[in-house]
Amino acid sequence: MAGKLLYAQSGGVTAVINTTAAGVLAAARDHGVRAYAARNGILGVLREDLIDTGKESAAALRALAHTPGGAFGSCRYKLKTPETDPAAYARLIEVMAAHDIRYFLYNGGNDSADTALKISAYARRSGHALVCVGVPKTVDNDLAVTDCSPGFGSVAKYVALGVREASLDVASMAESSTKVFVLEVMGRHAGWIAAAAGLAARGPLDAPHLILFPELPFDEDAFLAKVADTVARVGWCTVVTSEGVRNAAGQFLAEAGTRDAFGHAQLGGVAPVLAGLVKQKLGLKVHWALPDYLQRSARHIASATDAAHAEAVGRAAVEYALAGRNGVMPVIERRRDAPYRWAITPAPLAKVANHEKKLPRAFITRDGFGITAAARTYLAPLIHGEAYPPYGPDGLPRYVQLKNAPVPRKLVPWPGG
Amino acid sequence: MAGKLLYAQSGGVTAVINTTAAGVLAAARDHGVRAYAARNGILGVLREDLIDTGKESAAALRALAHTPGGAFGSCRYKLKTPETDPAAYARLIEVMAAHDIRYFLYNGGNDSADTALKISAYARRSGHALVCVGVPKTVDNDLAVTDCSPGFGSVAKYVALGVREASLDVASMAESSTKVFVLEVMGRHAGWIAAAAGLAARGPLDAPHLILFPELPFDEDAFLAKVADTVARVGWCTVVTSEGVRNAAGQFLAEAGTRDAFGHAQLGGVAPVLAGLVKQKLGLKVHWALPDYLQRSARHIASATDAAHAEAVGRAAVEYALAGRNGVMPVIERRRDAPYRWAITPAPLAKVANHEKKLPRAFITRDGFGITAAARTYLAPLIHGEAYPPYGPDGLPRYVQLKNAPVPRKLVPWPGG
Numbered sequence: 001m002a003g004k005l006l007y008a009q010s011g012g013v014t015a016v017i018n019t020t021a022a023g024v025l026a027a028a029r030d031h032g033v034r035a036y037a038a039r040n041g042i043l044g045v046l047r048e049d050l051i052d053t054g055k056e057s058a059a060a061l062r063a064l065a066h067t068p069g070g071a072f073g074s075c076r077y078k079l080k081t082p083e084t085d086p087a088a089y090a091r092l093i094e095v096m097a098a099h100d101i102r103y104f105l106y107n108g109g110n111d112s113a114d115t116a117l118k119i120s121a122y123a124r125r126s127g128h129a130l131v132c133v134g135v136p137k138t139v140d141n142d143l144a145v146t147d148c149s150p151g152f153g154s155v156a157k158y159v160a161l162g163v164r165e166a167s168l169d170v171a172s173m174a175e176s177s178t179k180v181f182v183l184e185v186m187g188r189h190a191g192w193i194a195a196a197a198g199l200a201a202r203g204p205l206d207a208p209h210l211i212l213f214p215e216l217p218f219d220e221d222a223f224l225a226k227v228a229d230t231v232a233r234v235g236w237c238t239v240v241t242s243e244g245v246r247n248a249a250g251q252f253l254a255e256a257g258t259r260d261a262f263g264h265a266q267l268g269g270v271a272p273v274l275a276g277l278v279k280q281k282l283g284l285k286v287h288w289a290l291p292d293y294l295q296r297s298a299r300h301i302a303s304a305t306d307a308a309h310a311e312a313v314g315r316a317a318v319e320y321a322l323a324g325r326n327g328v329m330p331v332i333e334r335r336r337d338a339p340y341r342w343a344i345t346p347a348p349l350a351k352v353a354n355h356e357k358k359l360p361r362a363f364i365t366r367d368g369f370g371i372t373a374a375a376r377t378y379l380a381p382l383i384h385g386e387a388y389p390p391y392g393p394d395g396l397p398r399y400v401q402l403k404n405a406p407v408p409r410k411l412v413p414w415p416g417g
Numbered sequence: 418m419a420g421k422l423l424y425a426q427s428g429g430v431t432a433v434i435n436t437t438a439a440g441v442l443a444a445a446r447d448h449g450v451r452a453y454a455a456r457n458g459i460l461g462v463l464r465e466d467l468i469d470t471g472k473e474s475a476a477a478l479r480a481l482a483h484t485p486g487g488a489f490g491s492c493r494y495k496l497k498t499p500e501t502d503p504a505a506y507a508r509l510i511e512v513m514a515a516h517d518i519r520y521f522l523y524n525g526g527n528d529s530a531d532t533a534l535k536i537s538a539y540a541r542r543s544g545h546a547l548v549c550v551g552v553p554k555t556v557d558n559d560l561a562v563t564d565c566s567p568g569f570g571s572v573a574k575y576v577a578l579g580v581r582e583a584s585l586d587v588a589s590m591a592e593s594s595t596k597v598f599v600l601e602v603m604g605r606h607a608g609w610i611a612a613a614a615g616l617a618a619r620g621p622l623d624a625p626h627l628i629l630f631p632e633l634p635f636d637e638d639a640f641l642a643k644v645a646d647t648v649a650r651v652g653w654c655t656v657v658t659s660e661g662v663r664n665a666a667g668q669f670l671a672e673a674g675t676r677d678a679f680g681h682a683q684l685g686g687v688a689p690v691l692a693g694l695v696k697q698k699l700g701l702k703v704h705w706a707l708p709d710y711l712q713r714s715a716r717h718i719a720s721a722t723d724a725a726h727a728e729a730v731g732r733a734a735v736e737y738a739l740a741g742r743n744g745v746m747p748v749i750e751r752r753r754d755a756p757y758r759w760a761i762t763p764a765p766l767a768k769v770a771n772h773e774k775k776l777p778r779a780f781i782t783r784d785g786f787g788i789t790a791a792a793r794t795y796l797a798p799l800i801h802g803e804a805y806p807p808y809g810p811d812g813l814p815r816y817v818q819l820k821n822a823p824v825p826r827k828l829v830p831w832p833g834g
Binding site for chain 2: 009012013015040043067068069070071073074075076077157160161162164165166167168169170171172173175176177181183199200202269272287288289290291292293294296297298299300301303380383384385386388391393394395396397399
């Protein structure tokens with residue numbers, strides 16, 4: 001088949017974005033299409049910094065499927081409009097043409113769908129034969145149209161598991177030590193990850209006892225009252241907070257202005273702010289945790305459902321590209337909740353780009369501190385199953401480091417750097 | 418056999434302290450000895466708050482072996498000397514006698530070994546037929562005599578795994594986003610856990626690039642120079658810091674005086690302090706993580722070696738108790754590094770109590786930021802193998818909540834509360 005396929009990773013990486021990459025490369029090989037990858041997302045295209053995935057061994061490509069992070073490098077780079085930055089678009093097309101790239105697959109979130117859409121439209125207008133397909137990915141689960149986003153199910157499993165494990169620890173110690181535990185999870189604008197922590201609870205006395213969502217303003221009095229009441233009833237209390245919780249004035253609690261001894265602004269976290277509040281106002285011993293990247297790179301406990309989604313969108317993206325379906329994204333469609341049934345279908349990138357799917361109010365309990373049965377029904381299948389990586393004799397997972405052999409350059413360097 | 422066995426858990430819990438409990442209960446049952454547990458450690462004995470483990474189902478006791486936390490409750494309670502608090506000792510003996518307890522197994526760290534030793538000596542002097550046996554446990558690995566402490570291998574595996582996973586994430590994003598990642602791990606006085614993070618590295622460019630140990634004073638200039646140099650050479654940098662790192666004046670960095678906007682002292686962490694330093698002095702984008710209890714409760718990725726140690730010390734403690742070996746503790750003796758071979762042997766509690774095993778200087782590289790080959794040889798076998806818990810249809814481990822049926826009280830309440 002004529003023409004090559006170019007795959008690139010964009011935005012924050014996940015535990016299973018490489019599972020998608022492995023799906024893309026396997027499907028391309030099945031079709032006899034040569035596949036390149038761009039180093040560091042769209043930056044690699046602009047810089048003509050391309051990787052020949054054909055130089056990797058079959059074993060390395062198999063291991064890619066269970067390796068976290070972004071194997072080809074990712075980027076945070078917002079492409080402007082063609083009107084604002086025509087040189088960038090001309091360069092993208094020049095690089096694609098120089099390497100006979102006919103299919104461009106961009107694996108990312110909202111911004112990346114927007115980038116893929118812009119390139120797709122520009123190529124069509126400029127008469128260049130390029131098929132652009134978006135591939136979904138984000139731990140935040142805030143992509144529109146798709147029922148869920150690959151990467152979310154694994155971080156959801158990680159946080160629900162973390163709440164269950166750490167709460168057993170707190171329960172053991174509460175009589176004479178820590179009584180309140182605060183866990184801060186990702187999700188600056190949408191509370192999906194915080195909501196997933198709610199799956200740890202099976203009954204009304206189970207942790208987490210409070211979840212703080214970015215969708216609702218923080219109410220200090222209600223928060224402290226519920227923590228105090230929980231400690232009185234249960235003996236201890238676990239709080240899960242989204243990093244994006246804001247006060248009634250709209251300010252992030254994490255930026256509430258913590259300073260070090262020299263008056264320098266500290267790099268915040270909501271958890272230490274809430275922990276300080278609990279200690280000062282309630283006089284309770286408190287611990288807090290902020291797993292940060294540990295949560296989105298935890299391939300060792302990836303959800304099997306999530307890994308299956310991730311591979312399937314990668315494979316489907318190649319099918320759509322080769323079928324000439326320009327400007328689409330494979331999305332996950334839910335057919336049934338229990339037993340969980342799903343399928344991959346194409347959606348127009350225009351419907352995905354620049355939309356943000358917030359947690360519905362109906363997924364949050366009336367008091368604002370928990371998740372509803374509807375939320376549980378939606379979330380439960382996404383953390384089902386364990387997609388364990390293989391381990392080596394060193395007691396650690398056998399994660400692969402690809403060779404990432406560069407494709408020889410054919411053009412002059414991009415002046416953009 | 419006449420007389421009952423009483424088992425209690427003390428101090429910070431671990432991912433495998435219940436594996437030890439399961440070993441104790443299985444061995445007691447094998448010998449036909451009734452086993453009670455004290456609720457919340459020695460406090461449960463003082464309060465005559467005892468649990469009849471005979472009321473648990475066989476399935477629950479099997480599940481206990483893979484459940485993190487302390488199933489009977491733990492405590493932070495330092496028993497004074499018999500001279501200072503004779504009433505407490507009289508009460509302990511009174512409770513033991515009232516319930517015909519002849520064997521007392523206390524599962525904990527340094528302080529708990531001291532408690533077991535004091536009770537053992539007091540019982541002998543007062544002519545009460547009680548055999549006291551200590552059972553080792555601590556994530557800090559700072560217990561003397563034993564080659565390692567049950568609980569440490571699992572947290573060691575967790576931190577090495579976390580460094581490897583999160584560093585793949587950082588490496589993917591470094592070109593246009595985060596360049597430095599700081600992971601704070603437990604270990605206030607001994608750097609064993611921090612050292613274990615070093616197992617993630619296979620070559621000189623691998624993460625972690627810097628480890629900060631509580632055994633060495635923090636040198637800000639050397640730290641910043643090494644971070645800057647690593648970012649220049651590798652493109653990014655992972656730092657692991659022990660929570661117990663101190664400056665040259667002996668102050669904990671975590672207590673360097675961070676304040677919120679209202680001037681209240683914040684509940685610190687070293688990681689945000691170091692992250693602030695990197696941002697202010699080097700101008701690099703930085704992320705930090707502080708897993709806190711997540712690390713010591715991570716039964717989902719427990720080390721199989723650690724779980725085997727934990728069960729073995731539990732079983733051996735029962736054998737020693739029934740053989741009348743008063744005042745001993747089963748310890749782990751290393752017979753060979755590779756292939757790893759070990760055995761359980763008895764050690765006098767007097768040699769374990771109130772000693773603290775620091776990380777040897779020979780385990781730290783000359784520059785103070787890494788681990789030596791000797792450290793790797795010691796640490797490597799301790800994280801070998803994965804002792805996975807079974808999972809339920811909810812996608813989470815099947816951890817057990819015991820019934821913890823109380824033993825009817827026979828005495829008046831303890832005035833100590």
